[in-house]
Amino acid sequence: MKSNFENLAKRIIKFRDDRNWKQFHNPKDMAISLVLESTEFLEHFQWKNNEEIEAHLKNKKKDIADELADVLYWVLLIANDLDIDLRQALDSKMIKNEIKYPVHKAKGNHLKYTELENK
Ligand SMILES: [Mg+2]
Known part of the structure; x- marks a missing residue:
């Protein structure tokens, strides 16, 4: 990875703090959000055979990257809040x-x- 965890987390925390969203971020709801974003990533592969997945990975790489970034967003935020x-x-x-x-x-x-x- 090119960026370190701390710099990535800083940006995410600023995003949250600017919107005053920490009040909504308890461990349970953050864990739910992590799984929901993971399923959005997973959805890209549902009902596709290997050939279709290969084409989808080429055509929708940015969308897939967005979902993977959403997963990382929650991983970093949860780790920050739980002091991990x-x-x-x-x-x-x-x-x-x-x-x-x-x-x-x-x-x-x-x-x-x-x-x-x-x-
Ligand atoms: Mg998403």
């Missing part, structure tokens, strides 16, 4: 993922980590 350091959280989660999905077991397959135990 996203960089640290991502680092920590990736360490867990690396342990769950060791390369020698996970490379080239899509099994869930619970299934890798038997490999």
